[in-house]
Amino acid sequence: MSVSGEVAEKLSTLREASAVALRLKTVQYFDAIQGMLDRFAMKKNLEVVYVTTTIPAQSILSALEVLEVPMDHIWLVDCISQIMMSPGKQHPHAIVVESPTMLENIMLKVEFLLRKHPDRSALVVLDSINSLAIHNNTKILSEFLHILVNNLRARGAYTVIFSMLEYETEDIRNMLVLVSDETIELGD
Amino acid sequence: MPTKERDAGERERCVTGIDAIDHILNGGIPRGNTVLISGSVGTGKTSMCIEFLIRGALEGENSLYLSVTEPTDKLLMNVIPFDFFDDKLAKQGKLQFIDLPKIYQELGIDKEEIDFEQARLLADTIAGMVENQKIRRLVLDSVTSVCYRIRDQERIRDFLLRLGTVLSAKGCTSLLVSEIRSSEEGYSHWGVEEALADGVIVTGNLERRGDLLRTLQIVKMRGTTHSRAKYVLDLTTSGVLLVPLLKGGSVTGGG
Numbered sequence: 001m002s003v004s005g006e007v008a009e010k011l012s013t014l015r016e017a018s019a020v021a022l023r024l025k026t027v028q029y030f031d032a033i034q035g036m037l038d039r040f041a042m043k044k045n046l047e048v049v050y051v052t053t054t055i056p057a058q059s060i061l062s063a064l065e066v067l068e069v070p071m072d073h074i075w076l077v078d079c080i081s082q083i084m085m086s087p088g089k090q091h092p093h094a095i096v097v098e099s100p101t102m103l104e105n106i107m108l109k110v111e112f113l114l115r116k117h118p119d120r121s122a123l124v125v126l127d128s129i130n131s132l133a134i135h136n137n138t139k140i141l142s143e144f145l146h147i148l149v150n151n152l153r154a155r156g157a158y159t160v161i162f163s164m165l166e167y168e169t170e171d172i173r174n175m176l177v178l179v180s181d182e183t184i185e186l187g188d
Numbered sequence: 189m190p191t192k193e194r195d196a197g198e199r200e201r202c203v204t205g206i207d208a209i210d211h212i213l214n215g216g217i218p219r220g221n222t223v224l225i226s227g228s229v230g231t232g233k234t235s236m237c238i239e240f241l242i243r244g245a246l247e248g249e250n251s252l253y254l255s256v257t258e259p260t261d262k263l264l265m266n267v268i269p270f271d272f273f274d275d276k277l278a279k280q281g282k283l284q285f286i287d288l289p290k291i292y293q294e295l296g297i298d299k300e301e302i303d304f305e306q307a308r309l310l311a312d313t314i315a316g317m318v319e320n321q322k323i324r325r326l327v328l329d330s331v332t333s334v335c336y337r338i339r340d341q342e343r344i345r346d347f348l349l350r351l352g353t354v355l356s357a358k359g360c361t362s363l364l365v366s367e368i369r370s371s372e373e374g375y376s377h378w379g380v381e382e383a384l385a386d387g388v389i390v391t392g393n394l395e396r397r398g399d400l401l402r403t404l405q406i407v408k409m410r411g412t413t414h415s416r417a418k419y420v421l422d423l424t425t426s427g428v429l430l431v432p433l434l435k436g437g438s439v440t441g442g443g
Contacts, residue, residue: 102399104420107431115426140436147432 003028003186004035010184011040011160016121019149019159021129021176021183026164028186030063036125036160038069046123046158048074049113051106054131054162056081057094073120077109080131100135103144110148114155124152128162129172138171142178149179199411202325202361205243206236208419208430209389209406217387218411220356222348224331224382226366226375227391232402235268235423236391237327237363242273243427245282249324252317253285256333260285271425284321288334302337307347310334315354323360331364332377341380348384356386375407386410391421394433404430 001009007022014020024032041048052060057078064071076094080086083099095113097105114122126132126148132141145161152159163176176183201216210216217223225233241251255263264285277283291313292298297306318326328334335344355362364385366376375382375390382388387409394401402421406414419430 099399101397102401103434104401104431105422108420108422108424108429111429111431112422112424112426115429137436140434143434143436147434 001187002035003031004039006186007032007035007184008039008043011036011158012043014158014182016158017153017156018181019153019161019179021161021163021180023163023165023168023176023183023185025186026166029164030067032162032186033060033063033127034067034069036123037064037074038067041073041123042070044123045120046073047114047117047120048123048125049077049110050074050125050127051077051079051110052127053079053100053135054128056084056086057091057096058086058089061091061094073117075113077106077113079106100132103132103136103140107144107148107151110152114157122152122155122157124148124157124159126159126161128164129176130162130164130167133169133172138175142175145175145179201412202244203247204240205247206239206428208428212406212415212419212430213409214412214414217361217409219361220359221386221410222352222355222362222364222384223387223389223409224366224375224385225363225389225391226368226382228368228370228372228393231391231393232404232421232423232428233365233367233391234263234329236428237329237365238267239270239427240363241283241325241327242270242277244325245277246272246274248282250281250322251283251325251327252321252323253283253327253329254288254291254314255285255329256288257330260287268423269425270427272427281321288328300337301339302334302343304343304346307338307343308350311347311350311354314351315358318355318358318360323358326355326360326362327365328362329365330367331381332367335378335381341378344378344380345384348381352384352386382408394418394420401433403433 057076071093077097078094079097079100082096095109097109110124149159199218202219203216204210227233241253245251295309338344338347366381375388388407390405390407392403394403403418404421405418418433420433422429
């Protein structure tokens with residue numbers, strides 16, 4: 001089975017309000033995004049809030065365009081462009097957080113986007129725990145995940161937290177166990 | 189809903205409409221309280237006050253903004269374009285913006301320093317407007333500027349006491365904006381304001397590892413239990429949003 005198909009299928013088995021750790025290899029990254037957004041979220045009519053701390057929103061947007069994923073219900077919270085001083089143009093579906101260290105502001109932007117679209121169920125994607133761990137210590141990151149995930153759970157939203165296997169540490173694995181209901185690991 | 193019914197013995201609430209603040213206050217500001225909104229520049233005091241008035245006007249409560257430092261035309265040009273704002277509110281008179289210098293002029297207060305009688309006259313005039321127009325929500329932005337002209341602590345005390353007593357008796361919930369420097373101790377320039385207010389909400393800037401976060405903390409609110417924790421604030425077109433400040437294992441709130 002393709003990576004995108006596998007991701008969509010495994011996510012589809014989850015109940016609403018689940019928080020999932022999606023452990024994947026770097027080579028599976030874009031296929032996993034396609035499976036999650038194009039197959040799973042579209043089928044379930046979900047509003048997607050995609051928090052990117054790994055690559056700029058512009059790169060995600062370009063990838064989604066190539067993959068022909070419709071953008072109507074996808075919103076990006078870009079936590080990396082500003083800190084990179086990247087001159088990328090603004091996109092109507094992307095909002096910026098100054099730095100991945102501003103964890104409270106990430107929560108606030110997610111809240112803002114969910115309030116803008118109260119009529120649909122939501123999927124919130126955190127891409128990725130590994131890059132957040134570069135910029136934040138374990139204690140504050142655990143606290144952030146704990147509050148964010150519980151808040152989203154209370155709203156009935158799905159949460160998917162990306163973890164790149166190549167960059168996982170024991171601290172990250174412990175954090176994921178603490179906040180996730182399920183762990184999805186993709187096959188080779 | 190502007191008013192929340194409470195159990196016997198509990199005070200009626202003025203539901204601000206700012207969800208997070210109502211949540212922190214267990215249902216809203218006790219009706220008739222005079223609340224000091226204290227903070228340094230750029231911390232969101234005015235935006236929060238305007239949202240408080242718009243939310244009230246949308247629920248049918250007559251709301252009045254008294255601007256001291258900035259002409260209201262200029263103020264409205266720079267205010268956040270809230271999604272929930274409705275032009276009709278101003279046309280229907282539910283939401284009014286008045287420049288206090290115009291009232292000074294009408295009252296013949298033309299000297300730099302406001303004397304005892306003029307301070308009383310000013311308090312009575314504002315109280316009269318509240319009564320005549322059935323104002324349920326009032327913002328004075330800023331009380332610091334008014335106090336600068338009254339100058340004397342005793343006169344300030346008399347002015348605030350007089351104003352607060354009448355507003356409370358009329359069931360008008362009021363927010364008095366207090367401008368302080370970030371280095372200043374206390375929550376008001378003269379010290380009298382915070383002592384007389386029923387509530388104190390403090391907005392601020394918190395620098396953490398080079399990031400500047402807007403924060404909000406409810407220090408005091410008579411008539412209700414409330415959280416005294418510090419929150420991080422965002423000013424958005426959907427209104428003021430708050431999330432808890434992350435402590436990250438640090439007693440100073442840093443990560």
